[in-house]
Amino acid sequence: MRFNSKQKSLSSLLLAGLFATSAHAQSSLNLQPTFQNDGGKNIVFFSTIGGASHYNWVLNIVDELGSRGHNVAFLTSDEDMRFGSPYKYVQTVSTGAAPDWDPAELFTDELKEMSTNRPGEFMAMIFELMFQTYERDYLFTRQFFIDNKIDVALCDHFADACVDVATNLSIPYIVTAAMDITKDTAAPYINNDIATLNFPTTEYQPFISRFKGKFIDPIKNIKAALPAIKKMNARKVAIGFDAKLEDPSTKWQHSIKLSNTVFGYTPARPLGPMAEFVGPIIPKHYKPLTQDLETYLNAHKRVAYVAFGHAATPSEKDIVLILSGLLESIERSDLDGFIWATVHAAGRFPDTITTSSGTVYSVKDMFDHTNPHAHMVKWAPQTAILHHPSTALFVTHGGLGSWYESMYSGTRLVVFPFFGDQHGNGLTVETNKLGGVLKNEHSVQEAVDLFRKVIVDETGEIADGVKRMQALTQIYSRHGVLRGADIVEEVAYTNKNGKLPQRESADHRMSYIKSHNLDLYGALALLVSFALFAVAFIAHIGYRLIFESSSTDKVKKL
Incomplete structure (x- = not known):
């Protein structure tokens, strides 16, 4: 086919137009942001208590900010400086010794009962422990913020010293929390107050419990915690901070609340403009299996992994219940082994365990690794264990970090809750068919039956529930760090006198x-x-x- 001169001219014009359009599109796509032309910001993350679930996900965000050209620092206690070491762009700075408390001594059966039934008293006691070093932390942090000309602070929701310094110096701050516990995420059917976490929503909450939770318990909890709060405020005033009696939602009203969660782990509801969910953020780098653990797992097919985090510590009664249930599950061939990360609980194990079959097991043999079915370690590379195909079950306290990691790997759960949000998390695990809940008042036979129900899964509903939650977790964990870093940059570059006009709703x-x-x-x-x-x-x-x-x-x- 041949083109005449007019057709050729028209073709040339069309091609020129296409090239021009392409060049325009290309130049538009290559536009570079200019908001950072004046240089990076000085950003700090402060947290001295709480462990991995408070630290790791935020450290991933600040490390990303460091890679973007910002100067980032992590202020924490001597004991927790190790959490900052894996992050290339993060400068970790010690504030001094950590508060003096031993989880193994703190979480007795009596205190676990207090956290569930008398949360006001429990929180008053926790305040005393958390704020042991408040004066030191406040003065150190204030000087650090001044010396390093901090532009934005990320303050853990337990870190009053950080919030108070930022307020005192008129520096914008972001409150970081694994949970959503403020009025920005509230709804009439949501229980997100720290004292009502046993039921995430009112859907499964009995009427009497709802009535007490709405009208009676708040008064009791305030009455129980008020003396500790007044004492704390007096200490703040003594070092020059104008402390007020106000709830956290009022105190943090102009700050973004950044939560490491997503709907599915937390109940769906409308969110306010000052609330952001960026989870689940799961560290991409983790410790590999030790040679002993790899050999053990490769030699077994259905292993239960038992771990209760950094702080939650089971009593001897709890250990006897869980250990007896695991051993009888092995006798029934539902499992063929277990790994237990003992952390602070090693001294609470009994000498022997006798199962219903009359078999006596030596616990020393388990710690010496001479029992072929048991593998006891003090600390375990949790993520690597959960990703091993032989790990069939995770017996956990129900902390959010552990829950996220188990769902990312597709591992079924049995939650043995201790305090805080763990009871509510267990209820969500159970109602969403991700596993079950074991309570310390259960019998050994009930424990064995529960392990079998979750492992065998005769109806397939647990496998289906875990598969769906695994997809949700993997989808939202891909970009959580980037979204979190974007939010911090928004605060850094768009705040006006510490506030965010674009996020202030008209009702203010x-x-x-x-x-x-x-x-x-x-x-x-x-x-x-x-x-x-x-x-x-x-x-x-x-x-x-x-x-x-x-x-x-x-x-x-x-």
């Missing part, structure tokens, strides 16, 4: 009456009242006219 600039349309409802009520009055008045006049006319007719007839 209006009266309560106008923002809730009470004036409109009032006007409507007046109009309706006037209309009803008018109708009643007209009806009354009409009735009188008719009645009087009827009476006049009767008189005339007489």
